[in-house]
Amino acid sequence: MSYRLSEDLEMLRRTVAKMAEARVAPRAAEIDEQDAYPWDLKELFAEQGLLGAGVPEAYGGTGVGLPAVCLIVEEIARVSASASLIVAAQELGLMPILVGGSEEQKQKYLPVLASGEQICAFGLTEPNAGSDAGSVKTRAVRQGDVYILNGQKCFITNGGIADVYTIFASTDPSKGLKGLSAFIVEKDYPGFSAGKKEKKMGIRGSQTTELILENCPVPAENLLGKEGDGFKIAMMTLDRTRPVIGAQAVGIAQGALDYAVNYARERVQFGKPIASFQGIQFMLADMVTRIEAARQLVYKAAFLIEEAVQNGTSPAEISRFSSMAKLFASDVAMQVTVDAVQVLGGYGYMREYPLERMMRDAKITQIYEGTNQIQRLVIARTLLD
Structure with a gap:
């Protein structure tokens, strides 16, 4: 199964990408430097309805589903992983209520979370x-x-x-x-x-x-739910949110690649742009290939989970693809950002340039919502059982 974005999802991608470039990118370095939560961007995302993308319309969300959440997070993460986490963390925090809550609990909490009125x-x-x-x-x-x-x-x-x-x-x-x-x-x-x-x-x-x-x-x-349902609710939650972290990782990697490509075109050594050297070309080719493979896996997982809500797909298959998406995309993000720093050489190591921040941001995607060692255990168990 491959995924194909609908016209509405493509429009959403373009809209969020444009907003991220105009409103988030200029703040990215400052957010990292100040080590402070960007309340202005939280309000912006709330106004745009981005915090309720994964919440059904019946509970105050836009109901556009998990693939849309992944698109939103990916496009924001291209310029700022911290800002993308505003959306990703909201999805993670509300998901236990969505998958395990009673009707009364959903009606009480989900509307204010979907609107961004509450975090x-x-x-x-x-x-x-x-x-x-x-x-x-x-x-x-x-x-x-x-x-x-x-x-x-x-x-x-x-x-x-x-x-x-x-x-x-x-x-x-x-x-x-x-x-x-x-x-x-x-x-x-x-x-x-x-x-x-x-x-x-x-x-x-x-x-x-x-x-x-x-x-x-x-x-x-x-x-x-009831007493003893906690682990089941936690796992159902993570099965549905790990592709979002995969999307964040893809966004970080894509942002790093974009910057490295532009730099390679402009940086002149030995009388020509370094993009003309085969060693650099091979690095960039490997980077873009890995990113696209990660993106395909992330969105396959997201669409599979969305289908499962409607058709009752095997929980083992959901867990497997969710973990594979998070595992592979986060490893790609780490490798790509390290390579992108290498393309810039000494400049890549300097805080004046965004790649060292992207490399630092990429590391957490291999750790949170289950370390990549745990993802491998989940994948193996679903495969063998």
């Missing part, structure tokens, strides 16, 4: 529970009509600025993964706070913090 975040990772979700120590104990949550989360994108968090906590530690449950936690609940803000290598315009829950009462009605 959301996904809270699974802990100091001792990254890839090993079964080691989550955050505890949720039922007391009447509330659950009391205690624990700590780390590396949470949008931590401290989000209004709504999907938090994973164990309701029965003796059951391991089967004892994990998911909750909707609002920022103003007593006992809920953000810890230190992390100082990161890349995506510096995205705020990443610890989350602390100290005897935090969460209404029982905020439990997503």
